Amino acid sequence: MILDALVPRRIGGVLAGLVTDEPVIALHGPRSVGKSTVLRRFAADAGVAVVDLDDIEVREAVIGNLASVASGPSPLCVDEYQRVPEILDALKGWLNREGSVPGTAILTGSTRQDALPTTAQALTGRLHAVTIWPLSQGEIAGVHEDLVARLPGDPAGVVSAVPASKTPRHEYAERVCAGGLPLALRRSAAARSRWFDDFVRASIERDALELSRIRERRAMNDLLGLTAAQTGQLLNISASADKLGVSRATVEGHLRLLEDLFLVVRLPAWGTTLRSRVSAKPKVHVVDSGLAARLLRVTPDKLAGFDPSALTEFGRVLETFVVGEIRKQISWLDESVTLGHWRTSDGEEVDLVIEFDDGRVLAFEVTSSERASGSDFRGLTQLRDALGARFVGGVVFTTGTRAYTYSDRLHAMPVDRLWTSVADAAER
Known part of the structure; x- marks a missing residue:
C-alpha cells in the first residue's frame, strides 16, 4: 500500500x-x-x-x-x-x-x-x-466512512446494509503494518521500516529532550518498545520498571512524555462503578498500528501466519488498529464522547466502550479470527445486561466475511466495515 x-x-x-x-x-x-x-x-x-x-x-x-x-x-x-x-x-x-x-x-x-x-x-x-490522528483507512481509500456516526441510530440496520467482505487475512495484516502516517505510506515496505526507525529516533532524541531534561534516554527508548509489546493490553507500570531497572516514578514520567509526544495513548478504564470487580487499570495503545508493528519487528507475512506467537501478535496489533480507526471517526463527530475499556477481575472484557453525553453506550470487541465465538460475546453480554436500555449495541469485529446479529443488540461485523460508506451501501 x-x-x-x-x-x-x-x-x-x-x-x-x-x-x-x-x-x-x-x-x-x-x-x-x-x-x-x-x-x-x-x-x-x-x-x-x-x-x-x-x-x-x-x-x-x-x-x-x-x-x-x-x-x-x-x-x-x-x-x-x-x-x-x-x-x-x-x-x-x-x-x-x-x-x-x-x-x-x-x-x-x-x-x-x-x-x-x-x-x-x-x-x-x-x-x-x-x-489530528494518522490517516484513516477511508481517507486512504477515498471513502467517506460513517460507521461510528450511524451505529447509534440503528445498529441492526447498519449490520444488514453492507454486503459481504472480500478482504483476505493477508490484506488486513498489510493494512495493520502500513498504519496511517502519510510519509510512511509513501514508501515501500523496506523504506517504511527505516522511516519508522528514524521517526522514533527523532521523537525521543529531539522532541522529548525539548520537553524535558531526561537522563535515561535509553530507558525511554526501551519503554517505548515495552509499551508496544503491551499494546492493546492492561498497562503494567511496575512490571515495566522492573524490566528496565528504573523506578516506577521514572517509568510513569517517561510514559507521560510518550503520551505528550503522541507516540502512545492510554485508554482509561470505563464504568468502574458498574461493579466492584471491574478493573481500574488503563489499557495502552501505540498511536499508529504501523509504528507498533515496526517496534515489534513483525511483518504482514508473519502476522498472517497461524503459529501461536503470530496469532497473539496479530490480535494485539489488530485491536490497536481497530481502536485507532474508531478513534479517528469519533474525532469527526459533532458531539463529544467518553472512551474507555471495560474489564472484570475474572477476565471478561470489552476492548472499547463509547459513552455519549446522553448516556447511550456502544461497545466493541476485536478478534483476529474469521468467526466470532460465544466467548467473544461474553464481555459484551455482561455489559449489555448491566446497562439495560442505555446499551445501544455491541459489535465483535472479525477478519471473516459475514455480518450478522448474534443476539439482542449484539452483532458481528468484518473489520473492513470501518472503511465502508454505510450510506452509499444502503442506497444500492
Whole structure:
C-alpha cells in the first residue's frame, strides 16, 4: 500500500466549522501526521500566510515581535507553535484587549499544549484543542466512512446494509503494518521500516529532550518498545520498571512524555462503578498500528501466519488498529464522547466502550479470527445486561466475511466495515 497523492483530511471540515465559534484552535498530533498540510490548506482558503516556526529565521523574527505577530490579520496561522510557546501569552494579551473573537488563530503542535509548562495556563477557556490522528483507512481509500456516526441510530440496520467482505487475512495484516502516517505510506515496505526507525529516533532524541531534561534516554527508548509489546493490553507500570531497572516514578514520567509526544495513548478504564470487580487499570495503545508493528519487528507475512506467537501478535496489533480507526471517526463527530475499556477481575472484557453525553453506550470487541465465538460475546453480554436500555449495541469485529446479529443488540461485523460508506451501501 503506497500513497501516491495528497489525501483530503476529514478534520479539515471539522476545522472549518470550529473557526466560527472558537477564538483559538490548536491542532495537535504526532510529528509527520499531516498537521502542516491541513493548516496550509486552511490558510490558502482563508487567503493568509502560515507562520512556520520550524524555520529558524521565522522563529527568531517572531520571538522579537510577538505582540505584532499576535495582533496581525486574522486568522493567524502558526505551524509548530511549541517552538515559541510564548506566542500563546501574546495571543492571550491580544484577546484580553480585543475580546474573544472567533477564528483569531489556528495553531499546530507536535506536543500537547498542557505539556508546555510555561504556557500551561495561557488561553484557558479560549483554546480548543483538536487531535489530528494518522490517516484513516477511508481517507486512504477515498471513502467517506460513517460507521461510528450511524451505529447509534440503528445498529441492526447498519449490520444488514453492507454486503459481504472480500478482504483476505493477508490484506488486513498489510493494512495493520502500513498504519496511517502519510510519509510512511509513501514508501515501500523496506523504506517504511527505516522511516519508522528514524521517526522514533527523532521523537525521543529531539522532541522529548525539548520537553524535558531526561537522563535515561535509553530507558525511554526501551519503554517505548515495552509499551508496544503491551499494546492493546492492561498497562503494567511496575512490571515495566522492573524490566528496565528504573523506578516506577521514572517509568510513569517517561510514559507521560510518550503520551505528550503522541507516540502512545492510554485508554482509561470505563464504568468502574458498574461493579466492584471491574478493573481500574488503563489499557495502552501505540498511536499508529504501523509504528507498533515496526517496534515489534513483525511483518504482514508473519502476522498472517497461524503459529501461536503470530496469532497473539496479530490480535494485539489488530485491536490497536481497530481502536485507532474508531478513534479517528469519533474525532469527526459533532458531539463529544467518553472512551474507555471495560474489564472484570475474572477476565471478561470489552476492548472499547463509547459513552455519549446522553448516556447511550456502544461497545466493541476485536478478534483476529474469521468467526466470532460465544466467548467473544461474553464481555459484551455482561455489559449489555448491566446497562439495560442505555446499551445501544455491541459489535465483535472479525477478519471473516459475514455480518450478522448474534443476539439482542449484539452483532458481528468484518473489520473492513470501518472503511465502508454505510450510506452509499444502503442506497444500492
